[in-house]
Amino acid sequence: MPPRSKAMIFWATGVLAYVIAVFHRQSLGVASIEAAARLGVGAAGLSLLAMLQLLVYAAMQVPVGVLVDRFGSKRMLVTGAAVMACGELAFAFAGGLAGGVAGRALIGCGDAMTFISVIRLVSLHFPAQRNPVLVQLTGIIGQLGAVASAVPLIHSLRSYGWTPTFLGAAALGAVAVLLLLTVLRDSRPERAAGAPPGLKAAWAEPGTRLGMWTHAATQCSAAAFLLLWGYPFLVQGHGLDPSTAGVLLSALTLCGMVCGPLLGYLAGRFPFHRSRLVLIVIGTTAGAWTAVLAWPGRAPLWLLAVLVVVLAANGPGSMIGFDYARTFNPVTRIGAATGIVNGGGFVASMSVIALIGIVLDLHGGTGPEAFRWAFAVQYPFWMLGAVQVLRYRTITRRLLAAQPST
Numbered sequence: 001m002p003p004r005s006k007a008m009i010f011w012a013t014g015v016l017a018y019v020i021a022v023f024h025r026q027s028l029g030v031a032s033i034e035a036a037a038r039l040g041v042g043a044a045g046l047s048l049l050a051m052l053q054l055l056v057y058a059a060m061q062v063p064v065g066v067l068v069d070r071f072g073s074k075r076m077l078v079t080g081a082a083v084m085a086c087g088e089l090a091f092a093f094a095g096g097l098a099g100g101v102a103g104r105a106l107i108g109c110g111d112a113m114t115f116i117s118v119i120r121l122v123s124l125h126f127p128a129q130r131n132p133v134l135v136q137l138t139g140i141i142g143q144l145g146a147v148a149s150a151v152p153l154i155h156s157l158r159s160y161g162w163t164p165t166f167l168g169a170a171a172l173g174a175v176a177v178l179l180l181l182t183v184l185r186d187s188r189p190e191r192a193a194g195a196p197p198g199l200k201a202a203w204a205e206p207g208t209r210l211g212m213w214t215h216a217a218t219q220c221s222a223a224a225f226l227l228l229w230g231y232p233f234l235v236q237g238h239g240l241d242p243s244t245a246g247v248l249l250s251a252l253t254l255c256g257m258v259c260g261p262l263l264g265y266l267a268g269r270f271p272f273h274r275s276r277l278v279l280i281v282i283g284t285t286a287g288a289w290t291a292v293l294a295w296p297g298r299a300p301l302w303l304l305a306v307l308v309v310v311l312a313a314n315g316p317g318s319m320i321g322f323d324y325a326r327t328f329n330p331v332t333r334i335g336a337a338t339g340i341v342n343g344g345g346f347v348a349s350m351s352v353i354a355l356i357g358i359v360l361d362l363h364g365g366t367g368p369e370a371f372r373w374a375f376a377v378q379y380p381f382w383m384l385g386a387v388q389v390l391r392y393r394t395i396t397r398r399l400l401a402a403q404p405s406t
Contacts, residue, residue, distance in 0.1 A: 006185075007125035011134065013183045014118040015141050017077050020176045021114040022145030024084045024107050027169060028053070029227050030154050030246065031162075033235070038162055039100045043366070047357025048097075049104045050228040054350035056108030058343045062199060064112050065339025069198050069332065073117035073124075074186035078177055080113030085173025092166035110173075115142075116338045119322060121186070123334045132323050136264030139319045146226060146253040151246040198333035206399065207328025208337045210392035214278050215321035215345030217385020221285050221378055222314035223349035226252065229356050229374075237371040238298045248308050255312030263316040267323055274320050275393040279386060281317035284310050286382050293372045318345055328396070348381055 028035060032046050039045065068076050087106030094100045115138075122134045156165040202208050225233070226249065234245035267274045288310035292299045299307075321344075325337040355377040363370035 010125060010184055010186075011118070011121055011138075013179060014073065014077060014121045015138055017081055017176050017180055018114050018118050018138060018142040019145040019148075020172055021080065021084060021111050022142045023149045024088060024145075024169065024173065025053070025057075025111050026146050026149040026226055027088070027107075027153060027166070028104065030150055030231050030249065031157060031165075032228055032232055034157055034162060035100065039094060039097050041097055041100075043357045043360040045097060046228060047354050049100050051350050051354040051357075052101055053104040053108035053111075054223075054227070054346050054353065056105050057112045058346040058350060060109055060112035061116070061339040061343030061346070062336065063339075065116055065202075065335040065337070066199055068113075068116050068120050068335035068339075072186040073121050074180065074184045076113045076117045077184065078180045080110040080117070081173055081176040081180060083107075083110030083113070085110075085170045085177065088166050088170035088173060092163045092170060115342060116335055119338050120335050123326065123331050131326055132268040133261075133264055135322050135326070136260045136316060136319050139315060140257045140260040143253045143257055143315065147250050150249040150253070151243070154242060154246045198336040202325075202329055202333045202337040202340055205328050205337070206392050206395045207324050208340050210275075210389065210396055211321035211324030211328075211337070211341040212344035213321075213385055213388035213392060214275075214324060215318045215341050216348035217382060217389060218278060218281050218285075218314050218317035218321075219345040220348040220352045220381050221289070222252070222256075222311040223346070224352040224356060224378075225311055227349070228353055232366060233371050233375070234304065236366040237368055238304060240301070240304075244301075248304065251305070252308045252312050255309050256315045259313050260316035260319070263313070263320070267320050271327075274323065275389055278317060278320055278389055281313050282382050282386050282389075285314060286379065289375060289378065293375060298368050321345065348385070352378055352381060 028050055035049070036042065036046055039049075041048070064076065084107050087103045087108075087110060089103075090099060090106060091103030094103055118138055119135060122131055122138065126134055153165065156168065224230075230249055230252075231242075231245055234240045234248060235242055240248070263277060266277060288307045292303055292307050295303060321341045322338060325341045326334065329337040356374040359374040359377060360366060360370050363373060
């Protein structure tokens with residue numbers, strides 16, 4: 001088989017594993033109301049579950065990045081898929097907060113091993129000029145997992161109940177393990193003699209931190225919306241039918257899949273304007289939320305649809321952060337750099353999710369007014385992210401200008 005065909009098969013297998021990982025990651029979002037009843041928790045308890053999942057995910061990013069550089073993508077992808085299957089199994093039989101915490105922690109741990117490993121496959125098996133497009137495609141196709149975790153999962157919960165639904169999710173993880181073991185082949189890159197340690201060198205690179213703040217500022221709003229608070233915000237806060245809410249959540253993902261190639265093309269075509277794209281995503285997101293939160297009472301469906309369309313650019317916008325990691329780091333430390341970038345985004349997402357839950361509990365309800373104050377916690381994250389993007393853009397441009405031309 002030609003090397004190019006093998007590369008495409010390996011990448012496609014990794015992407016399928018990522019699709020399943022996204023399904024596991026976001027399965028709590030549409031099950032949040034049922035989870036509250038089954039596990040006997042309130043808004044803060046739900047925040048704890050989602051926050052713990054993201055905390056484990058974020059805490060694992062840098063160690064996983066180093067391990068991927070050392071052991072290769074196949075081992076990490078297989079381990080991640082197996083751990084997530086165990087997490088869904090624990091969640092299926094959870095009858096209280098402790099069981100729910102164990103399940104979501106395992107899912108966060110396995111999820112942390114997946115995306116970084118797929119990005120490394122892209123870096124190893126494809127030429128540099130194709131990397132930006134393939135990274136965007138990886139993120140876009142992966143969002144099919146979010147589609148599967150919306151309307152189909154809602155239907156399954158209604159038709160079959162809690163335990164059968166999450167047992168099915170665990171079985172899906174087992175299928176991913178078998179596929180990865182059967183199809184994927186991998187190799188470890190040789191580190192050049194005298195090369196600096198991957199983690200230390202990756203963090204010292206300003207371009208890595210530019211990617212980290214890009215990911216943090218662009219991802220946190222849509223992640224909080226999809227992972228936990230979007231469904232109760234639409235159903236309990238704005239009175240939408242659960243099916244309508246599911247359609248909006250699916251539409252967010254599908255619109256992101258359309259937006260991704262456009263942002264990927266623009267980032268590749270105009271690399272020195274990537275930060276402008278990032279700032280546009282941040283600004284439009286803040287503007288759309290301002291319109292929704294400032295609307296008196298419950299926002300109309302058309303305005304909520306506009307919000308969903310705007311949030312759809314968050315995921316593709318965050319992928320620009322990984323392009324910065326690739327641009328400013330050699331392949332021998334791409335795992336560590338990608339881990340730093342990804343970790344920053346999920347620390348921000350975890351913080352937003354937790355703060356929304358705390359504010360909702362302080363207001364003692366889930367009506368429009370309570371959600372208005374709760375989602376206002378996003379503004380400081382957007383402001384800090386935008387400032388840091390501008391800061392590290394200036395630093396990286398100064399360093400590039402100081403390099404001797406060849």
